[in-house]
Amino acid sequence: MKSLLHLGSILLLLLTWIIGSHVIGARLLPEPSAVALALVDEARSGALMFNLSATLLRVFAAFAIAMVLGTVIGLLMGRNAIFDWLADPWLIVLLNLPALVIIVLAYIWAGLTDTAAIAAVALNKLPVTIVTIREGARALDPTLDEMATVYRMNSAARLLYVILPQLAPYLVATARAGLSLVWKIVLIVEMLGRPNGVGFEIGAAFQLFDVTRILAYALAFTVVMLAIEALLVQPLERHVSRWRLRPA
Amino acid sequence: MSPAGASGRLELHIKQKSYRAVAGGGRLHVLGELSIALDKGQVAALVGPSGCGKTTLLRIVTGLDHDFEGTVSLPVNCKLGVVFQEPRLLPWRTVEENIRLIAPQASAQSLETLFATLGLAEHRQHYPGALSLGQARRVALARAFAVEPDFLILDEPFVSLDAALADRLRGELSELVFRRPVTTLIVTHNIEEAIGLADRVFLLSSSPAHVLADVPIEHPRKPRSADEIAVMANKIRGFADSAH
Numbered sequence: 001m002k003s004l005l006h007l008g009s010i011l012l013l014l015l016t017w018i019i020g021s022h023v024i025g026a027r028l029l030p031e032p033s034a035v036a037l038a039l040v041d042e043a044r045s046g047a048l049m050f051n052l053s054a055t056l057l058r059v060f061a062a063f064a065i066a067m068v069l070g071t072v073i074g075l076l077m078g079r080n081a082i083f084d085w086l087a088d089p090w091l092i093v094l095l096n097l098p099a100l101v102i103i104v105l106a107y108i109w110a111g112l113t114d115t116a117a118i119a120a121v122a123l124n125k126l127p128v129t130i131v132t133i134r135e136g137a138r139a140l141d142p143t144l145d146e147m148a149t150v151y152r153m154n155s156a157a158r159l160l161y162v163i164l165p166q167l168a169p170y171l172v173a174t175a176r177a178g179l180s181l182v183w184k185i186v187l188i189v190e191m192l193g194r195p196n197g198v199g200f201e202i203g204a205a206f207q208l209f210d211v212t213r214i215l216a217y218a219l220a221f222t223v224v225m226l227a228i229e230a231l232l233v234q235p236l237e238r239h240v241s242r243w244r245l246r247p248a
Numbered sequence: 249m250s251p252a253g254a255s256g257r258l259e260l261h262i263k264q265k266s267y268r269a270v271a272g273g274g275r276l277h278v279l280g281e282l283s284i285a286l287d288k289g290q291v292a293a294l295v296g297p298s299g300c301g302k303t304t305l306l307r308i309v310t311g312l313d314h315d316f317e318g319t320v321s322l323p324v325n326c327k328l329g330v331v332f333q334e335p336r337l338l339p340w341r342t343v344e345e346n347i348r349l350i351a352p353q354a355s356a357q358s359l360e361t362l363f364a365t366l367g368l369a370e371h372r373q374h375y376p377g378a379l380s381l382g383q384a385r386r387v388a389l390a391r392a393f394a395v396e397p398d399f400l401i402l403d404e405p406f407v408s409l410d411a412a413l414a415d416r417l418r419g420e421l422s423e424l425v426f427r428r429p430v431t432t433l434i435v436t437h438n439i440e441e442a443i444g445l446a447d448r449v450f451l452l453s454s455s456p457a458h459v460l461a462d463v464p465i466e467h468p469r470k471p472r473s474a475d476e477i478a479v480m481a482n483k484i485r486g487f488a489d490s491a492h
Contacts, residue, residue, distance in 0.1 A: 143332070143334065143336050144336060144338065146312050146332075146336075147330075147332065147336040149311070149312060150310045150311070150312065150328050150330045151328070151330070151350045151391075151395065152328075153349075153350070157349065161338060161341065161349055162338065165338070165340040168340075240340075243339055243340040243341070243375040243377065244377065
């Protein structure tokens with residue numbers, strides 16, 4: 001039933017696309033078949049794999065940095081009032097700094113390098129992770145904390161078995177929102193200052209007004225990210241919530 | 249001075265304990281001056297009206313609350329086994345994992361015996377969410393015993409259970425304490441429960457709490473008739489009434 005509905009929904013999307021293409025013209029919106037052909041061409045030449053892997057590497061590097069740093073800082077801010085007051089103004093500045101400003105400054109200060117690109121993306125994701133994890137740290141159950149104290153659990157065991165499981169829903173939420181935010185910003189970073197990657201290809205296609213290639217790369221990358229969601233994020237989510245009682 | 253090697257002796261002297269009141273800026277006086285000393289292996293019950301500060305007293309003894317005037321002396325490195333009012337199990341770990349995480353040194357044999365005594369054998373692989381409150385309380389009891397504590401503390405462990413189940417759990421607790429004697433402090437507002445489990449009953453006044461009476465129970469944890477318990481209970485209630 002669920003997969004049938006999904007299939008119907010995808011078919012409806014394709015149909016809308018085809019009708020749209022006929023209404024506004026193939027130059028502005030090429031048909032799905034033309035996009036598929038362009039995709040096959042890019043795959044044959046090897047360009048598709050090369051650009052996809054370059055982008056994916058940047059996505060994962062920036063994502064990993066933002067998640068690890070964001071979890072540590074968020075946990076500290078949620079648990080320690082003094083640190084929270086100290087770091088809060090920085091957090092608010094970072095939260096409200098436009099992505100474009102961070103990217104441009106990173107390129108100016110660190111040059112047109114992968115380090116600058118990845119740092120800029122991680123800095124965009126970081127404050128959102130901190131805010132989410134801080135909420136989670138504030139919601140930690142004090143009664144379990146007391147239990148861990150009277151039974152003298154060491155700090156590693158406490159983190160692993162008492163704190164992180166309570167943060168799991170917050171971690172999954174920020175990971176999921178973060179992955180989609182990070183890959184979108186990676187494309188912009190690539191378009192502005194990298195010689196390869198999906199963002200660079202889309203930038204080049206934009207200069208040539210090549211809508212078919214823009215759609216081909218966008219589609220390919222969306223499929224990759226959907227696969228990551230289905231094969232990585234969802235199983236992980238099921239694993240961390242295995243102990244919850246399922247609603248009947 | 250307590251002699252060397254008297255591990256398991258508890259001495260508690262409190263001058264007073266107060267909380268900052270939420271409104272008005274005054275201080276809420278919870279505990280008055282009180283002293284309690286327990287010898288190794290003694291089982292004591294703290295009995296008092298609800299809201300008199302019993303749980304606060306336990307938080308001081310377990311080291312969760314340091315903001316009070318007075319002293320608590322527990323032997324250094326003394327292992328605590330604590331049964332809170334709520335079971336406080338890790339919901340994302342099975343019953344057995346909950347116990348093994350806290351008591352990694354417990355042997356398979358001793359866990360086996362513990363699970364059997366408390367009727368938990370078939371729940372070892374269950375998550376706490378699948379247990380009833382009575383079962384979860386038993387897991388908390390098993391956890392406290394699995395660490396082989398020098399000092400066992402129980403905060404109203406059988407409250408809000410039905411009478412038959414509470415009776416069974418009291419029996420199981422007596423059996424565990426009998427098998428492996430351990431200095432124990434039980435908080436309850438049920439005088440009959442205190443008489444059934446303890447060899448000393450400390451009767452506390454209403455807040456700010458102080459000790460009204462320290463009543464020794466002769467031949468503790470022996471089966472007694474309801475009449476005998478009623479006589480002892482009336483005697484203890486008498487101390488509370490004469491204080492007013």
